[in-house]
């Protein structure tokens with residue numbers, strides 16, 4: 001079987017999928033960067049046709065709550081496509097059976113691995129997107145990287161447009177990705193690169209910056225005592241933490257701050273980027289050093305997902321049928337919430353409903369003893385049981 005990835009350096013999920021493949025010693029090419037123009041054109045055409053016919057698969061099954069992303073995709077034998085980085089990890093575990101799977105065999109460890117994986121995918125993304133377009137606004141190299149990669153697919157003058165237009169688009173999308181500037185926010189960049197505020201939306205810059213610092217401090221605590229989040233071997237939790245945090249390695253201001261604040265994490269990101277995690281092995285463990293990471297996950301990701309789920313229920317009850325970015329752009333399916341004592345306003349995201357339901361289902365499927373063991377590690381574990389207590393406090 002021939003595996004390739006379709007995506008760009010700027011995508012944290014692409015970096016995650018690459019780290020998974022490398023960890024298993026699977027050879028692959030990154031398209032379009034490493035493909036010939038012809039191979040890239042054929043793959044782009046096949047992918048767009050597969051997306052149109054809903055033939056892109058998510059392992060083990062598609063879910064109506066999911067949306068196809070722009071990137072990344074796993075390309076199987078040049079013509080079949082898989083999406084969703086977490087599902088790809090599960091698919092790799094099935095296709096390339098290993099005694100040391102990305103999803104640990106121990107159900108408690110597997111639950112924690114999924115929780116960390118999804119926390120980085122859904123909340124970590126907001127922190128690192130904010131780092132790129134707000135904290136590294138004046139020096140991110142995202143536009144240059146993506147233009148160079150897309151230049152392997154598109155002829156001039158399109159890559160030049162990508163370099164200029166894509167950063168503007170990503171800055172415009174900051175509020176959709178939870179980063180809302182205070183009114184009158186200024187930055188030393190061209191007007192279309194100034195991170196936007198949005199009427200009626202409380203500012204969230206401080207919330208996202210505090211969260212990023214807390215996640216990094218928690219990573220440092222774990223990496224001071226062990227090589228990976230669940231012990232001596234690389235799991236889906238590491239893949240996701242790596243994907244999100246290493247996205248900022250091409251954002252000089254953030255990369256320098258990351259190295260200063262979290263030197264162990266910075267070295268760890270380079271170690272995985274350079275493929276040195278390949279073949280890591282050993283039993284998974286839940287070490288006490290993981291506590292700070294679990295605490296911050298339960299203070300940010302979990303209450304956000306619960307509030308999104310509840311807003312989804314209300315919106316469905318009101319007859320709403322448009323969600324995600326399409327709704328955000330039309331001021332539909334919005335809700336007010338609170339995270340770490342800070343108010344926010346967001347749009348209902350159906351793919352996050354799916355993520356949260358999967359986690360809650362996994363929680364329910366744990367044996368009662370296993371759940372009890374986790375309750376002492378996960379503050380507010382009741383959130384997974386969906387009891388009607390107050391969320392976001």
Ligand SMILES: N[C@@H](CCC(=O)N[C@@H](CS)C(=O)NCC(=O)O)C(=O)O
Pocket residue numbers: 010011012013068069070071072083084085086121
């Ligand atoms: N759940 C997906 C998420 C992928 C994703 O969100 N990709 C981003 C780019 S990194 C995307 O396509 N965003 C929509 C866009 O840019 O239009 C995964 O884990 O692979």
